[in-house]
Amino acid sequence: MTLANPSDFNGSLQPQGWLKYFSFSLDHKVIGLQYLVCGFIFYLIGGALAGVIRTELASPISDFVSRETYNEVLTLHGTVMIFLWIVPVVNGGFGNYLIPFYVGARDMAFPRLNAVAFWLIPPAGILLISSYFIAGAAAQSGWTAYPPLSLTTPAAGQVVWILSVLLLGGSSIFGGINFIATVLKLRRPGLKLMQLPMYCWAMLGTSILVVLSTPVLAGTLILLSFDIIAHTGFFNPALGGNVVVYQHLFWFYSHPAVYIMVLPAFGLVSEILPVHARKPLFGYTTMVYSIMAIVFLGLIVWAHHMFTSGTPPWMRLFFTIATSFIAVPTGIKFFNWLATLWGGKIALNSAMLFSCAFIVNFVFGGITGVALAQVPFDIHVHDTYFVVGHFHYIVYGGTVFVIFGSLYHWYPKFTGRMLNEDLGRLHFLLTFIGFNLCFAPQHWLGLNGMPRRVAEYDPAFTTLNQISSVGALLMAISTLPLLINVVLTAINGKVSGDNPWNALTPEWLTSSPPPVENWLGEAPLVTEPYGYGQKQEVTP
């Protein structure tokens, strides 16, 4: 257990106070908050890029930025939002902060690796953004970087993009190894796996996906960089290469990446709902098996991104069936969450509003997802705005809503102060209305003939695109109440006390914010983290 004690590392050399957030701190709580704040800055950058896209699309002709710039912007938007906002925040941010508490440890298994994993992110992000300014042109081939397009667009920007994604992938792998080791090896004596809070299972499953699939992306991008720099022919058809092989390798990571973004959100929601509904999490065991089923199925569905790429018929059939079946474990989780709410004493605060809206949005995105899994359906809408609408319902309506809900839920833990509820409700309303205005019309646009990644479109689609752009504007405005809330609360927010929600999970059984060692004494043994409605004894 000595490795898990940050005081071994955090000698007098570590800066104290606010400076520690700019240091190579080994404290998992500091690292978690570093991830969260860094991720949020990139969310604002990615959001600004989305603003450029929606401004361009407010009119059917290409009139706001040049066509090249537009492709750079859409490439950066996707890359920033996935690799610098959602994946780091929902894994590294909340994972680092919560997992050691949940397993009853004083830090992650490998604190130094943990700090390295975080400190890879800011330089990788700056590198990516700066490619727009220094390399002459940023990558223009979308976040998918399909060859041969990625071999023919300006090489410098594409290579910088590859380098940046490799660094971020490395960070992700370091984090994944750390979470697996922490959950499996650092549990407090007496704490069984099936007694862990659900977020631990979600992070275990996610980390298995990270460790299995991210190296494949890394290898693929290295081969792609050889094609660009050394003019090899792995993916260059002019030299006998095969472009469809790249797509298989790319999606072998990038489909599981969807689960790397949503499984942790499933875990966080499973923590939030029982607390504010005052009820045990319904069906703990089936929830655990569902996560593991999603992990397994998530690894064998990648070719559903390639139904029009010229895959053979048998392959289309297999991937349709495998993809459809992901609906089963996912459905179990949603019905279990509804059952968790049923018969509860629900406090509909900001954390709950965002969590319940997540259920609505994700069910919508899940239903369009099952439709997209069907080859004949997909052949019409593949690479259209229908798909853009679908995946934003999953990653924004799903994961980003959960990130916001989690912020309202755990902010008192981070700071000892409560976020303002009125501003929180305003933030929720603006986000929910803006989000649905922005992305719901895109389904119709895709069905009726608007392809994705275009700077210009048929004038018949103008009205719905303008509604979508208004929605995007509301989403931009929605960040203001959040920012004001966080700043005002930091100055003179209501003091929360150690456990404002009367929650039973272990992170609340210490002071808020917690001491460096997490608990002043020994870590408590929490065997029933969801024991609401019954007498619960916490063994110290």
Added chain:
Amino acid sequence: MQIRTTLTVLTAATALVLTGLWVGNNVNMLPIGASSNAATYDSLFKVLFSIGTMLFVGIVIMLVYSLFKFRRRSGDLSDGLAIEGNLPLEIVWTAIPAVVVLFVGIYSYDIYERMGGMVALNDHSAMDHSAMAQPAMQASASSRVWGGIGAAGMDAPSVGKVLPVEVTAMQFAFIFHYPDANITSGELHVPAGQSVELHMEAKDVIHAFWVPQFRLKQDIIPGQPTVLSFTATRAGSYPIVCAELCGPYHGGMRSNVVVHEPEAYSAWLQQNSPISTTTT
């Protein structure tokens, strides 16, 4: 009490199913259909839209009802019921999605087969055409058609023989070549009611051929010929859209497919044919 609950659940479920069916059959989300494939596609869409509406509306009503019915009264600090699970109930809601996706999967497989998607392309007559078309197609290295949709869809009410057209995609245009009549065109002209087989290859990067009114799309891949078959059913002009990011002018890479009545198509062939006596 028990009977009343059962009745309420049954009534709600029936109302939900009827709502879903009504929405799926009456809310039109699709553009007009102009190929034999479109009708097949639209029937699949209706089924998916109906089931999706039932599930979405049902879950949202359950959620909103719970949030209202089980809201915490002010001053109430007690917990809810200590229910940790219910195995029969969980089996039910494992079974429901399993049955739904199984049904949807089998149904869409059937649809796909009717579209011609399961035809083994390598045994198909497509081979002869691509062999014939080699000089123009630059496909000599690939004697193998990589993928696409074959011409043997059961729903295809084609008359006469298959009309082959070679499609070359490049940044940022489609070029259509009619090997039988030796016509090259920037627009695709086809007769209604006859099966058309596109043999497609890209010059530079990946493009995709999409006609929303045909409900069909196929990537056009450099180095790997693909095939797409359809039978147009409705005269008119429809957009051909490139659906795969192919460079700065991707959004402008469009063309038209003009579907003629058979006589008008013959006239178009006559007009454009380099040898005036050629007919199909």
